Structures are given as C-alpha cells and as structure tokens.
Amino acid sequence: MKYLATVIFLLPLIGLAQVPIDVGIHEDGQKLTGLAEIWHDVDGTSDLEQAREAYLRGDYRPLESAGSTGLQPGAFWSRFALRNSSGSALTLHIEYVDHQLIALDAFARELASGADFERVGRLSLADPFSAREIPHNRFVFELTLPAGETAELMVRFGSDELGVVFPSMRIWDPKALQSSSKLETGVMAFLFGGYFLMSIFALIGGITSRGKIFYIYSIYSASKVAVWSTILGYTHQYVVTDHFHWSYMSLAGAVTILCGLLFSRMFLQTRKHTPRLDYLLRFMLVNAGFLLVCALLKLTALSVISITVALLMYPLIAVVAFIRWRQGYKEAIVFALAWSLLVLGLVVQAMRDLGYVEHNFINYYWPPVASFFEMLTIMAAIGILVQRLRMLKEQAEKKYTQQLEVSKADLERQVQIRTRELEAAKTRAEQEARTDPLTGVFNRRSFFAEGGHLFKLAQRKRLPLSLLMLDIDHFKSINDIHGHATGDLALRVFSEAIVTHIRDIDVFGRIGGEEFALILSEERAGALQTAQRLQGEIARIAIESNGVSLQITASIGVAHLSDETGIEALLQKADSALYLAKRQGRNQVVEYCGMGQAASAGAIE
Numbered sequence: 001m002k003y004l005a006t007v008i009f010l011l012p013l014i015g016l017a018q019v020p021i022d023v024g025i026h027e028d029g030q031k032l033t034g035l036a037e038i039w040h041d042v043d044g045t046s047d048l049e050q051a052r053e054a055y056l057r058g059d060y061r062p063l064e065s066a067g068s069t070g071l072q073p074g075a076f077w078s079r080f081a082l083r084n085s086s087g088s089a090l091t092l093h094i095e096y097v098d099h100q101l102i103a104l105d106a107f108a109r110e111l112a113s114g115a116d117f118e119r120v121g122r123l124s125l126a127d128p129f130s131a132r133e134i135p136h137n138r139f140v141f142e143l144t145l146p147a148g149e150t151a152e153l154m155v156r157f158g159s160d161e162l163g164v165v166f167p168s169m170r171i172w173d174p175k176a177l178q179s180s181s182k183l184e185t186g187v188m189a190f191l192f193g194g195y196f197l198m199s200i201f202a203l204i205g206g207i208t209s210r211g212k213i214f215y216i217y218s219i220y221s222a223s224k225v226a227v228w229s230t231i232l233g234y235t236h237q238y239v240v241t242d243h244f245h246w247s248y249m250s251l252a253g254a255v256t257i258l259c260g261l262l263f264s265r266m267f268l269q270t271r272k273h274t275p276r277l278d279y280l281l282r283f284m285l286v287n288a289g290f291l292l293v294c295a296l297l298k299l300t301a302l303s304v305i306s307i308t309v310a311l312l313m314y315p316l317i318a319v320v321a322f323i324r325w326r327q328g329y330k331e332a333i334v335f336a337l338a339w340s341l342l343v344l345g346l347v348v349q350a351m352r353d354l355g356y357v358e359h360n361f362i363n364y365y366w367p368p369v370a371s372f373f374e375m376l377t378i379m380a381a382i383g384i385l386v387q388r389l390r391m392l393k394e395q396a397e398k399k400y401t402q403q404l405e406v407s408k409a410d411l412e413r414q415v416q417i418r419t420r421e422l423e424a425a426k427t428r429a430e431q432e433a434r435t436d437p438l439t440g441v442f443n444r445r446s447f448f449a450e451g452g453h454l455f456k457l458a459q460r461k462r463l464p465l466s467l468l469m470l471d472i473d474h475f476k477s478i479n480d481i482h483g484h485a486t487g488d489l490a491l492r493v494f495s496e497a498i499v500t501h502i503r504d505i506d507v508f509g510r511i512g513g514e515e516f517a518l519i520l521s522e523e524r525a526g527a528l529q530t531a532q533r534l535q536g537e538i539a540r541i542a543i544e545s546n547g548v549s550l551q552i553t554a555s556i557g558v559a560h561l562s563d564e565t566g567i568e569a570l571l572q573k574a575d576s577a578l579y580l581a582k583r584q585g586r587n588q589v590v591e592y593c594g595m596g597q598a599a600s601a602g603a604i605e
C-alpha cells in the first residue's frame, strides 16, 4: 500500500509532469504558464484536493485549442512548475492573459517536497478592487521563489455558469509588468480620449445642426468608452471599484450594440430604402434589448447566447451598407468600410474566444482598436454626408433664388401689362362715359359739361359764342323705309361729316335721338357761315343702303350768346330757331332773332 502510494505520488514527476519553466530576474511577460496540463472541472465544484486527485489520476491534458477553452461551464484547472534559475530569490507577478474572469485561485508548493499547497492568489470579480494584492486591471498574483527552487502551481480558472476561459498566465518581474501596464493604460487612455472627443464633437454637431444622427453617434461613441473600459477591467479599477459584477460587461455590450444598430438604421435609412433588410435589423435590435434584460437580470447563459447571436449578425450591417451604396448613397461605402473594420475586430475576438486563433497581444487589442477606427471612419462618413447635404442645400437655395428672381421679373411684367390694360380700360370707360356709343361724339351729359366751360369763359371774357341745333330731316322715314340699321348708319355718317368740318375747340354732341348741338366760339357772321357750310356738307352725304344711295338733309337752328345765364337757355333759343327751320320746310338754317321770332326770324336758304 505504502509502495503504491509512493508510485502514485511520484507518477506526476516521472510521466505526467511537464518540464518546469525556467524563470529569471528579467521576465517581460513573454513566457506563459502554458496549456500543457489542463483539467476541466465540469460542474466547477472541485476544491484543490479534488483537483489534485484528478491530476494524480492523469486527467490533466494539454488544451487542444489555440488558447481558449471555448464556451464551457464550470472551471478549469492548470498545473505548471516554475524553476528559479537566477541564483537569487525571485518575486514574480503572474498575470491572467485575458480581460477578466469570474474568479482565479492559485496554490503553490515546492515541487516534489510533499508539502501542502499554499494559497498564493485569490482573485474574484465580485471582490472590491482594493482587495487585489496587485492593483492591475487584469488578475495578477504574486509568487516568491527562493534561489534554485522549483515551485509547482495549481491554478483554478472559474467562469461561473458558462464562459470562455484562457487557462494560461504571463510571467513578469514586477517592474516590467508595471511599466508595461503604464504603457497599456496610456494607449487605452488615448483611445478612450478619442472616443470621448468624437462623442463631444458629435454632441456639439447635434446641438448646432439639430440633427438626430449626431446625438445617436455621440451616445454610440460614449458607449464605446463604457463597453471597452468595462471589458478591459478599467471600470472595475477606477469607477465601480466596490460592487463590480460580470453582468456590467454584458450591460455595456448591450448598450453599445443597441446604439450601433440605432445609428446604422438611421445613417443608412434602411426603413425607407431597404425595408426587407430592415426587419433583420429590427430583429437585431430586439435581440440587443433582450441582452440588456438578461444582463440586468444577471442571466449568464442567455446573455452569452444573445451576445453571440448579436455578433454573428453584425456583418449583415456591412452588407446593408454595401447595398445602400449600390443604390447610390455615396457615404454608405465609407460606412461599410467602418463597419467591416469593426466586424473584423469582432471576428478576431470571436476566433480567439473560441480557441481557433492563438491569444496574443495583437488579437487581444485588435477589437478595441478596430472599434476606434470604426468610429473615426464613421465620423468621416458623417462629415462627407453633412458636406454633401450642405452643398445640396446651397444648390437648392441658389436655384430657389434664381427662380424667385425669374418669378419676380415675370410678375412685374404681368403687373405692367395688367396696369396698362387697366389704364386703357379706364381710359376707354371714361371715353365711353363721355361719348355717345353710336356716333362717338359727346353725349348729352358731357356736351353740357364741355359746352358749359366754353359758355362761362365766353360770358366772363365777353367773347362771342354761338350754339347750333342740328336735326336730320325726316329721319323717322329713313328708319321706316330703310330700316333702323340704316338710320344708325345715317347718324354715324352725319356725325362724322360734322366732326370733320369743325375745329377742335368746338364742342359737338348728340343731345337726343337725331338731334345734335354744336357750340362755336364765333361771332354771329362766322357762326351762320359755318352753319351754312355744314348744311352743304350734310347735303353731300350719300349713304349706301341695299344698293340704293340715300341723300339726307338737316335743319339747323342758330342762337348767339347775349344775356343768357346758362347754356340751357341758349340751347332753347337755338331749338326755337330749329323748330322754325322745320316749319319753314326743313333743309335750312334759321337764326334766332329774339322773342317772337318764331314767325320768320332770319331764315337762310
């Protein structure tokens, strides 16, 4: 029995135990504790004793993948040995290779000493950050190795219900880890500062332009700071130092995925231009919402499934952006490039998490750096979009101004035409109001108005004035025999004949039916002479009616201004003379010669 126990005890040293890793004073993190002896504690409940038993049973195997266990439940144990080959006592800092783990427990003893293992590290995400012996954003524990000693270590990597574990650790001397950590934090601070600046710029852009897209981008960029600082452990280190929980990583992830999806849908205008693909984006949004709820409720398995679905569907957005570019939306190609950068980073991360790609410095930082360049490129896409929209706006404004000027000139031209038309219409209306529509000479009202002026002038200045009343003889029979139209024609021709043979200053008008009146600024002799001349002109009128030439004559009564008070009185006198002319046989000029003249006063043949 004792022999058997000795064999079992020595077995690891003979067959299973891997060659110890030589460590010295200058350890720069290049050496890894390795994946040679790994054991999967499926339900995660085994303690050190049980892990040792599993080791002695030979259950520890090299990890088959490139670095990660893939998504697995429970815990993983790693066994390795470190040999101090420096010749003096060493203090080493052993750092977990990946971001964060739920819990890490490390035990050590001198190899082959048969001594009990001692705990050298106990790190838990749930513990306050101040509880960490080495204040580092990743799990680090300290190991002291006396000169020439080889230590055997058992490390437990606990991932709670389900998780991805990288069961290997970097070996550092404390100073090297410190300076590397400073450099790393400086680089990350630069990236976060960049995200933050982009967020602020976008916010200012949103406030000045009132563009919703700027606000979403601003939140998206800020969420990137949240998600990467949480994943990389800085939130636990600097912000939520006491009650950090793994679900905060899912929470930050859900928020950034939501923001990214909202931003993409808005930037690419998928609802309008690619409605079918937009349903997929909506599904992605619902999934991201689900992830948010799972994170809040701290449901590990569902969170992991949801985030996997979200990331698997991420490349779709680059495809949509490409389609939008093909539809003629120029900025979409820049967006497609940006999103592809992000997807590339996430693919690298996924490959690493699933154990297909080796875990190294480059693929560890690729995702946050790719994410940073994604945001920078999107910013450029927004810039191009804004520039294009501004140009379109300027062009539209220019076109609008030109059109406005053309319309204005058009309007002015139309107003001018209309004004001229209205003025002409007004003149016409005034003319029509003043003239007799049939003959075009003054009507009765304007004859009295115009004649009234002449009358008053003559009265005041004692100038001569005569008034002639003219009446076409037997006009009724012209109407009766030749028709009313011929009567009208006779009236027109008669008027024209008179107008043609009088002066411009004379006032001639139609005062009723076939009665006309003429005011002359002339003395008796001149007036009578004009009357006779007009009589002669009238007699010469020949009106063509139905092939017959029709002659007309007119009777004229003449009165001269003496002591009349108004033009009506003078007209009455002329009318008396006209009456006499009619009575005496028509076609003659009769002059009014005072009261009682009706018998014969001055008939002129």
Ligand SMILES: Nc1nc2c(ncn2[C@@H]2O[C@H](COP(=O)(O)OP(=O)(O)OP(=O)(O)O)[C@@H](O)[C@H]2O)c(=O)[nH]1
Pocket (backbone or CB within 6 Å): 438, 471, 472, 473, 474, 475, 476, 477, 479, 483, 484, 485, 486, 487, 488, 491, 512, 513, 514, 582, 586
């Ligand atoms: N065609 C036409 N006839 C008119 C117009 N105004 C009045 N008359 C006619 O003129 C005629 C005037 O007739 P009367 O007053 O009897 O005089 P007359 O026939 O000219 O006879 P004397 O004056 O005595 O020579 C009437 O028959 C009216 O109907 C008009 O605008 N057009």
